[in-house]
Amino acid sequence: MNKIIEKEYFSDKVVRLVVENPLIAKSRKPGNFVILRIGEDGERFPLTIAGADPVKGTITLVVQIMGVSSSKLVALEVGDSITDLVGPLGKPTHIGKIGTVLAAGGGVGVAPLLPIVEAFKKAGNRVITVIAARNKDLIILEDEMRKWSDEVIVMTDDGSYGRQGLVTAGMEEIIKREKVDECIVIGPAIMMKFASILTKKYEIPTQASLNSIMVDGTGMCGACRVTVGGKTRFTCVDGPEFDAHQVDFDEMLMRLGGYVQEEKKATEIYSQKL
Amino acid sequence: MSLNPEYLKEERNQMWRAELRSKTKNKDRMLIDRVKMPELAAAIRVKHQDREVNMGLEQLQAQLEATRCMDCSNPTCIEGCPVSINIPKFIKYIEKGEILMAAATLKETNALPAVCGRVCPQEKQCESRCFYVDKLDKPSVAIGHLERFAADFERNSGASNIPETAAPNGIKVATVGSGPAALSFAGDMVKYGYDVTVFEALHEIGGVLKYGIPEFRLPNSVVDFELENLRKMGVKFETNYIVGRTSSFDDLREEGYKGFFIGSGAGLPRFMEIPGENYNGILSSNEYLTRVNLMGAATDDKDTPVLRGKNVAVIGGGNTAMDSVRTALRLGAQRAMIIYRRSEAEMPARVEEVKHAKEEGVEFMTLCNPLEYFADEKGRVKGMRLNRMGLGEPDASGRRRPMPIEGSEFELDVDLVVVAVGVSPNPLVPSCLPDLKVSKWGTIIVDEEKMQSSISEMFAGGDIVRGGATVILAMGDGRRAAENMHQYLQNKPNN
Numbered sequence: 119m120n121k122i123i124e125k126e127y128f129s130d131k132v133v134r135l136v137v138e139n140p141l142i143a144k145s146r147k148p149g150n151f152v153i154l155r156i157g158e159d160g161e162r163f164p165l166t167i168a169g170a171d172p173v174k175g176t177i178t179l180v181v182q183i184m185g186v187s188s189s190k191l192v193a194l195e196v197g198d199s200i201t202d203l204v205g206p207l208g209k210p211t212h213i214g215k216i217g218t219v220l221a222a223g224g225g226v227g228v229a230p231l232l233p234i235v236e237a238f239k240k241a242g243n244r245v246i247t248v249i250a251a252r253n254k255d256l257i258i259l260e261d262e263m264r265k266w267s268d269e270v271i272v273m274t275d276d277g278s279y280g281r282q283g284l285v286t287a288g289m290e291e292i293i294k295r296e297k298v299d300e301c302i303v304i305g306p307a308i309m310m311k312f313a314s315i316l317t318k319k320y321e322i323p324t325q326a327s328l329n330s331i332m333v334d335g336t337g338m339c340g341a342c343r344v345t346v347g348g349k350t351r352f353t354c355v356d357g358p359e360f361d362a363h364q365v366d367f368d369e370m371l372m373r374l375g376g377y378v379q380e381e382k383k384a385t386e387i388y389s390q391k392l
Numbered sequence: 393m394s395l396n397p398e399y400l401k402e403e404r405n406q407m408w409r410a411e412l413r414s415k416t417k418n419k420d421r422m423l424i425d426r427v428k429m430p431e432l433a434a435a436i437r438v439k440h441q442d443r444e445v446n447m448g449l450e451q452l453q454a455q456l457e458a459t460r461c462m463d464c465s466n467p468t469c470i471e472g473c474p475v476s477i478n479i480p481k482f483i484k485y486i487e488k489g490e491i492l493m494a495a496a497t498l499k500e501t502n503a504l505p506a507v508c509g510r511v512c513p514q515e516k517q518c519e520s521r522c523f524y525v526d527k528l529d530k531p532s533v534a535i536g537h538l539e540r541f542a543a544d545f546e547r548n549s550g551a552s553n554i555p556e557t558a559a560p561n562g563i564k565v566a567t568v569g570s571g572p573a574a575l576s577f578a579g580d581m582v583k584y585g586y587d588v589t590v591f592e593a594l595h596e597i598g599g600v601l602k603y604g605i606p607e608f609r610l611p612n613s614v615v616d617f618e619l620e621n622l623r624k625m626g627v628k629f630e631t632n633y634i635v636g637r638t639s640s641f642d643d644l645r646e647e648g649y650k651g652f653f654i655g656s657g658a659g660l661p662r663f664m665e666i667p668g669e670n671y672n673g674i675l676s677s678n679e680y681l682t683r684v685n686l687m688g689a690a691t692d693d694k695d696t697p698v699l700r701g702k703n704v705a706v707i708g709g710g711n712t713a714m715d716s717v718r719t720a721l722r723l724g725a726q727r728a729m730i731i732y733r734r735s736e737a738e739m740p741a742r743v744e745e746v747k748h749a750k751e752e753g754v755e756f757m758t759l760c761n762p763l764e765y766f767a768d769e770k771g772r773v774k775g776m777r778l779n780r781m782g783l784g785e786p787d788a789s790g791r792r793r794p795m796p797i798e799g800s801e802f803e804l805d806v807d808l809v810v811v812a813v814g815v816s817p818n819p820l821v822p823s824c825l826p827d828l829k830v831s832k833w834g835t836i837i838v839d840e841e842k843m844q845s846s847i848s849e850m851f852a853g854g855d856i857v858r859g860g861a862t863v864i865l866a867m868g869d870g871r872r873a874a875e876n877m878h879q880y881l882q883n884k885p886n887n
Contacts, residue, residue, distance in 0.1 A: 161694075202631070205638065207634070333682055338661070340661045384695060
């Protein structure tokens with residue numbers, strides 16, 4: 119169980135893992151996430167599922183090295199097993215035939231966006247995808263996105279690939295060009311905040327998949343709480359996708375920084391051990 | 393589900409019991425003072441998250457305490473026990489010095505005696521119905537301490553006796569969750585001969601016994617031993633498995649499962665919905681205790697972090713609040729406060745927990761209610777505003793309703809707040825079952841006698857039914873569900 123079948127480096131810090139878990143491979147839907155734990159001393163952390171093969175019984179995860187837990191996951195090699203893996207968690211993305219869907223992914227957020235893009239395309243929508251990253255090396259899954267999108271726009275902060283500019287520039291260009299019925303954004307909180315401000319201006323319904331801090335991931339702890347439409351909601355059971363225009367992204371950004379000191383210290387200790 | 397009176401009478405009439413009764417006169421039994429549980433000194437224990445406060449009775453102490461029990465012909469104590477332990481029988485075995493037999497008696501009806509001996513609110517249950525309390529106005533026999541003694545004795549003796557189980561009947565049943573309700577259900581079903589699998593969402597079995605109750609009150613090793621007993625009886629355990637998500641109920645039906653017990657517990661922690669409650673440093677007791685107990689966040693070698701506070705406020709007056717505030721002390725708080733909107737008399741916590749907390753230096757700010765939190769520029773809580781409360785007329789719970797006193801507002805410096813004001817049922821399982829009837833609060837509706845839900849092969853118990861209960865009430869539910877599911881499955885055609 120949970121054995122790593124494939125491992126591919128997209129860049130120094132971004133890795134794609136194909137993991138054996140037949141039950142989750144069969145039951146997951148686009149938008150679902152899993153909770154992982156690496157080693158007996160590991161913490162529990164969430165990752166949105168980037169794809170699955172129910173026939174082979176595998177799921178795909180894409181992880182970016184950020185701190186101790188992601189480093190421990192990336193340190194696993196083909197043949198190793200993930201200590202604990204549970205899911206699928208969270209409500210799946212609501213997929214329907216809406217018309218034109220604009221999907222925007224930032225950084226490693228492009229990975230969980232892929233199955234959603236695929237599902238919207240298969241449901242008969244016109245899908246335009248904007249993928250963005252700081253530089254060329256961090257652009258991932260472009261070919262896969264092209265397979266399921268009518269059009270793909272690539273944006274890099276430094277202009278090293280595609281067009282230079284933020285994800286919002288690519289999005290706005292599309293919105294000005296044609297009628298967009300719905301947007302879906304996944305990426306760093308700050309990116310989702312500005313994407314949401316943009317689509318609110320144009321009054322386009324927008325879903326954002328939030329990456330809150332979680333412990334159990336099953337509704338028990340409340341670490342992932344977020345204010346949506348003035349009410350406290352739990353990302354793990356009420357989300358992870360919410361109406362972006364109702365999300366209090368400033369509070370979310372503040373809460374994501376809640377353990378910064380502890381994370382910094384843990385990363386230092388971990389890198390000394392290596 | 394009380395024990396059959398004939399069985400009780402028969403047991404009581406056994407030669408050894410009669411001899412023991414005549415050996416010591418009742419008036420001499422009554423002269424013995426109730427035993428005092430030896431405790432680790434408060435000054436030492438506040439430095440150790442993992443050292444148990446109650447140290448357990450010595451055998452001589454236990455035998456003397458057991459001598460106090462008069463082996464009443466009408467043992468009302470049993471009626472006070474949600475799992476109907478044959479209390480006089482196990483206590484008399486202790487008096488006689490046959491401690492392993494006492495432990496075996498406990499296991500006749502209780503899958504987790506070492507746990508219950510530690511965490512049951514005995515003063516509200518068996519002990520409140522003891523002859524000493526009822527008729528003599530004296531402290532009751534220390535039933536809880538004795539239960540713990542017998543269970544610990546067996547564990548430490550290495551001679552664990554596994555209760556007898558009926559011949560396997562090959563019928564598969566599953567529990568959803570692995571807390572006290574599910575474990576007690578599993579223990580009884582395996583005794584009836586079923587093929588029982590316990591499915592748990594977390595990476596550890598035990599539910600609230602593992603993630604909730606701290607080491608200083610219930611060591612994990614004690615829970616693990618009881619789990620091992622269940623394993624030896626044939627119960628199977630699956631971690632990282634969310635029934636309804638990882639696999640659907642239909643998938644499991646196809647795999648041959650004929651009955652389900654839902655004991656998925658109290659999921660969502662409640663908050664007060666007051667301004668500033670989402671600042672960093674304000675967290676639910678579930679989160680705080682899970683980080684420390686399940687994830688080991690207080691030790692350096694574990695990756696999971698926990699925020700530490702100098703001035704810690706814990707909101708609430710239940711056992712979870714006491715567990716949280718005492719954990720905060722052990723993690724270095726200079727000031728650890730309980731903030732409770734009613735008075736101490738209304739606190740739902742066990743009397744012993746309140747006593748221990750006070751000995752350890754916890755401040756009790758009763759009749760105080762939080763109104764708002766303040767944070768520093770980074771969003772970390774730094775203070776709170778409260779008001780004082782008075783008590784009005786009794787409310788729906790029968791307790792006097794707390795009413796704000798006008799003009800009584802004040803502020804308090806706090807850098808960590810743990811909110812322990814209750815939980816709502818976990819929606820994860822009910823949301824997978826559209827046909828399952830739930831109340832407006834999200835609890836599963838069951839027939840109170842049978843614990844059977846609106847889906848006939850699904851039974852439920854514990855917090856997912858009660859909204860918030862004790863370990864022992866959950867266990868009582870599990871036992872009742874087992875008894876009735878057994879009958880249901882036996883009477884069902886095509887088995």
